[in-house]
Amino acid sequence: MAKFVRPALWTVGVLAAGGFVFWLLLALNIPYKSTAAPDTTPGTVPVTTPASTTVLPSGPPSEGTAYVTDVRPGPDDHSAVLHVNLPTCADAPHTQVTEAGDRIDAGVRYRPRPDPDCKQASADFPFRTAAPIGERPVIVNDAESWGLVSGGWKRCDRYVGCHPPADHCDPAYVGQLEFSAEAEFPGTTRACDQNWLVHDLQRHSGQAATRVAYRWAGSFWESFAGAKGGGCAEILAVEPKFPTALCEHLSPPG
Template structure:
């Protein structure tokens, strides 16, 4: 059994709260005047660590890695710092780790959830090992076909029947080399359209997939709205699925 610190974390967010200094006067020297009371503090001073809500995992760029998808509190940059993966323990049959972040009390702005991804790096290939995050044995992750998901309550670990299941879509995203899951524009049993940020310095690219026996297969990269480019690459793509598509974004 190997226990070690985190090797690599991708998509980590580091946020620091801004400090506002207010200079108070004594009412311009008027007798009996009192200094104005300080305004309410929006952020508590004490940072505490919590386990993150894990929403999915997908294959990483290497056999020894996985992307862990989480929901973190708040859009305010002062809500979260140091999202990380720690306490990684590996055996021949499973990989265990804690997915945590630090936060502090806030009066508002930290109630909403925002998505993020962290990279879990292992010492040896993940392969078919079970992945258990935050000690949640009841929701262990298993490799199901090309992607990752939960086994059925009856204990069967067959690939999801739903082709739009996050396990299948996550595998498609990884195959493109995209840096995050992007936006799913269309998904039905036979066709998938994703807008994916392949590089941070470039606008999202639109990838179009058809279903094959082993998962989603990309057949086109398009830059325009609607159907013309998609149907030029695959005339069988249904017009009803692409006619209202906006430009990739």
Template structure:
């Protein structure tokens, strides 16, 4: 955590947070010819207040009228000497999404303030044009909230697969969610899937050995794998069996109802020597 906060301090002091320009959101110092955005001011320049995006948006809440929105954001420092004018503005809306932009003002140029090396949570409020309903609330590219499945007044922070990932079904999104339910390394790859909507089987493989390209030396490109079998539940795909053998023998010992058509032609998985 200390390393992360040190990085945040360095980013702030070098004005590496996002600068909001008339042409969109840019990183300070990256403005080229014609963008109208200058680089970070030199340390010798007089301090001035400029507008930035927060480090991250951490939470969102809706009042009982379903229109008054409160957004928590992580900003620099210790009070208004480090960050002020925290604002939330509705920038666009559609039948599926409401986009809200969160900004704050911070001093740039001049000597750095030690008490601004830390971060704090600031809250901005805005009234939506209409009740959020089942629409998603997007506060930046990666931070999206929804009222569906949330515990009011809090909105629910959506995950990597979106606000409403397919819990089951023969879709790539549901297969990705099934992998997340397994105790496997982060960079595990998925093999061919066999699915009928209620039952699912696929193999997964994880790289092992030296970090080198296949064929460059002994063990390069080696991986270890397993075949997983799943049953569809209301909450998503639930793993029921794991094996490296072919056919249906292992899964049928644990779940006789698993369809033979999905497993009878499966070959044994080759394991590294």
């Protein structure tokens, strides 16, 4: 048993000696060094510099376009006169002309000036072309066509132009009648001579075609009858002079 008591007594003695030393340090007030917390540097808050605003100089005011009411002859074959409605407060009105081989685009441009009392007034603006005008149409108001014919200038049809085809069955005349009928899609011509026409109109998508009979009215096709079936009965009931050779073999519109 003695061999177990001695190590135990030795351990107790070591602990007692350590405690005595710690008590002595406290009693003598001997300072001891502790590990200081590392110094920290306060974070830097980024300062945002406001972006500078650049004021761009305003450009010149946009130009307006005068409405052309008439095109009149000029002194020679290289010239014409635009008759327009122009604001009385317009600044720097001037003609603008662009030539191509088959057309001439012309107009009167101006800078609008604010004026509560500004009114409209008529004015003439002559213009010249590099080549003779000839049969070229003059396009004004974006899409309106004028042509020089015997007797002066006239407003031309958008489909048959300033020089209409001699053939009354020409597709240009068919396009004209379809436009007048407000057809959304091209139809089908079933029969035609120079005085009479049968045409199936396709007015709206998904709807059945509508058969219409026309007579020539001097410069355009004029409708006079409609038909839901084939043959001539419905057409002859309205116009007995209609030639049966143009309708007797027609099937119903489809």
